[in-house]
Amino acid sequence: MQSVNPKPGTQVSVATTPLQVRGRSFTAVVLRMAGPPDAGFFEALDTLMRQAPHFFVNAPLVLDVEHAADLGEKAEFVKLVHQLRARKLFAVGIQGATPEQGNAAFGAGLITLQGGREASLERGAARAAPAELKAVTSVEPAATLLITEPVRSGQRIFADRGDLIVMAPVSSGAELIAHGNIHIYGPLRGRALAGVNGDRTARIFCQNLEAELIAIAGLYRTSDDLGPALRQTRIQAFLKDDTLCVEPLK
Amino acid sequence: MAKIIVVTSGKGGVGKTTSTAAIGAGLAMRGKKTVVIDFDVGLRNLDMIMGCERRVVFDFINVIQGDAKIKQALITDRRLENLSILPTSQTRDKDALTKEGVEKVLNELREQFDYIICDSPAGIERGAHLAMYYADEAVVVTNPEVSSVRDSDRVLGLLSAKTNRAEKGEGEVKSHLLLTRYDPARVARGEMMKVDDILEILSIPLLGIIPESTAVLKASNVGTPVTFDTKSNAGKAYEDAVSRLIGEQLEMKIQPERQGLFQRLLRRTA
Ligand SMILES: Nc1ncnc2c1ncn2[C@@H]1O[C@H](COP(=O)(O)OP(=O)(O)OP(=O)(O)O)[C@@H](O)[C@H]1O
Ligand SMILES: [Mg+2]
Numbered sequence: 001m002q003s004v005n006p007k008p009g010t011q012v013s014v015a016t017t018p019l020q021v022r023g024r025s026f027t028a029v030v031l032r033m034a035g036p037p038d039a040g041f042f043e044a045l046d047t048l049m050r051q052a053p054h055f056f057v058n059a060p061l062v063l064d065v066e067h068a069a070d071l072g073e074k075a076e077f078v079k080l081v082h083q084l085r086a087r088k089l090f091a092v093g094i095q096g097a098t099p100e101q102g103n104a105a106f107g108a109g110l111i112t113l114q115g116g117r118e119a120s121l122e123r124g125a126a127r128a129a130p131a132e133l134k135a136v137t138s139v140e141p142a143a144t145l146l147i148t149e150p151v152r153s154g155q156r157i158f159a160d161r162g163d164l165i166v167m168a169p170v171s172s173g174a175e176l177i178a179h180g181n182i183h184i185y186g187p188l189r190g191r192a193l194a195g196v197n198g199d200r201t202a203r204i205f206c207q208n209l210e211a212e213l214i215a216i217a218g219l220y221r222t223s224d225d226l227g228p229a230l231r232q233t234r235i236q237a238f239l240k241d242d243t244l245c246v247e248p249l250k
Numbered sequence: 251m252a253k254i255i256v257v258t259s260g261k262g263g264v265g266k267t268t269s270t271a272a273i274g275a276g277l278a279m280r281g282k283k284t285v286v287i288d289f290d291v292g293l294r295n296l297d298m299i300m301g302c303e304r305r306v307v308f309d310f311i312n313v314i315q316g317d318a319k320i321k322q323a324l325i326t327d328r329r330l331e332n333l334s335i336l337p338t339s340q341t342r343d344k345d346a347l348t349k350e351g352v353e354k355v356l357n358e359l360r361e362q363f364d365y366i367i368c369d370s371p372a373g374i375e376r377g378a379h380l381a382m383y384y385a386d387e388a389v390v391v392t393n394p395e396v397s398s399v400r401d402s403d404r405v406l407g408l409l410s411a412k413t414n415r416a417e418k419g420e421g422e423v424k425s426h427l428l429l430t431r432y433d434p435a436r437v438a439r440g441e442m443m444k445v446d447d448i449l450e451i452l453s454i455p456l457l458g459i460i461p462e463s464t465a466v467l468k469a470s471n472v473g474t475p476v477t478f479d480t481k482s483n484a485g486k487a488y489e490d491a492v493s494r495l496i497g498e499q500l501e502m503k504i505q506p507e508r509q510g511l512f513q514r515l516l517r518r519t520a
Binding site for chain 1: 400401403404406407410451453
């Protein structure tokens with residue numbers, strides 16, 4: 001549920017050609033650096049990683065150096081890459097770089113990327129939504145996101161700092177994602193993914209269940225295995241051991 | 251200052267162009283100065299349905315690229331002097347449309363007309379996006395079937411997020427649902443979705459229900475908006491929709507298919 005990356009080796013071909021070239025897009029996490037990679041930077045990064053331990057797992061990392069103008073030496077990039085790697089973070093490239101920065105980074109094995117798109121709304125994985133981390137240097141407290149307008153097919157709402165409350169219908173083909181709990185005071189016809197950071201205590205509360213999929217901490221059930229008994233009823237969903245339980249709300 | 255209304259749907263072939271022509275004609279019949287614009291670059295259907303394809307010299311794209319003045323490209327309807335059409339080009343593609351170009355043309359038209367009706371291409375790509383971008387209101391054309399309703403829902407999401415109004419925080423694009431190709435018999439048999447179920451999913455006000463009708467095909471074959479066929483059920487339904495669009499309160503009814511003499515006789519004796 002949490003990863004879009006295909007396993008290495010899944011592309012092995014039975015044809016006789018020695019290699020195949022395929023275009024593929026992956027979602028990367030962009031780390032926007034507000035300044036040089038000093039002690040403050042790493043302190044903020046460590047705090048963030050403690051709060052969101054699963055967020056970076058296996059994600060290719062892109063460093064946005066637009067606001068880190070004085071980062072310019074190859075040695076500095078090499079050191080940064082090592083310091084990140086020590087945290088199991090794997091930088092693959094930089095963006096927002098000057099040509100000089102690009103050259104220096106290249107020496108450290110980083111490619112220069114251009115024109116990255118905010119991860120599109122259509123794509124699957126939960127981590128795609130926050131295509132960049134806005135506040136690396138100041139970690140904000142949990143906050144609830146309140147939505148009062150209908151969530152339409154193709155739209156994705158991401159509560160990246162806590163609970164998500166929706167007081168309107170959620171269409172089929174729409175997606176709700178939250179680090180915390182999800183409450184829906186209307187029919188849920190799309191998907192709801194709570195606790196996407198791995199929070200197994202997160203819950204989903206819903207007024208009228210017609211969901212295509214619900215998930216907590218990556219464990220999911222689809223409309224097929226939710227069964228007809230709970231359709232269009234008030235429910236709550238939670239994790240018990242390794243099972244996603246859905247129970248009527250009285 | 252004109253009101254800009256986009257006729258859009260996401261799904262193709264649901265009746266956008268038919269509805270654009272019918273609504274444009276209906277507004278003009280009520281004395282509103284109206285222009286219909288074809289945003290479906292490369293296909294050019296609106297001028298055919300309006301019956302003026304042989305009068306096209308310059309088009310929307312020529313105006314955007316500065317090769318012609320708006321006055322040269324606008325075609326006035328032969329039947330209604332209040333009604334104009336800005337046709338599109340068949341030889342260009344959607345990349346010829348630019349945001350700035352569209353804005354410039356719309357601003358100029360705003361001064362001269364009461365209503366600007368934009369016929370959107372299908373899909374949610376560039377052409378459809380630009381057709382809705384400067385809209386004040388939207389007519390979301392939907393057929394009573396699941397895939398069309400889903401696409402309309404998608405389009406409503408774009409209208410609430412990806413338009414000039416949304417981006418500038420100038421309030422929402424007021425959206426109306428126009429159900430077209432509605433066939434009561436097929437709804438009764440469960441082959442098509444019920445009105446209430448569609449309204450429940452889309453939760454926007456209903457502008458009208460246009461029945462499936464042979465009058466539509468007949469009208470498009472002779473190049474007249476179906477609204478001119480005031481006796482047909484579809485023509486009447488579009489007239490009602492236009493009344494609601496300009497703010498009149500009308501009871502919602504599904505116009506029955508007009509029966510021929512033969513059918514009436516048969517029924518009487520049966
Ligand atoms: N109410 C109706 N009854 C019967 N036929 C209809 C009705 N409305 C539209 N049609 C027919 O459906 C077809 C598609 O209509 P139209 O061209 O208006 O759709 P559109 O949404 O503009 O299509 P596109 O997405 O290709 O631009 C045409 O053949 C038209 O005659
Ligand atoms: Mg069309």
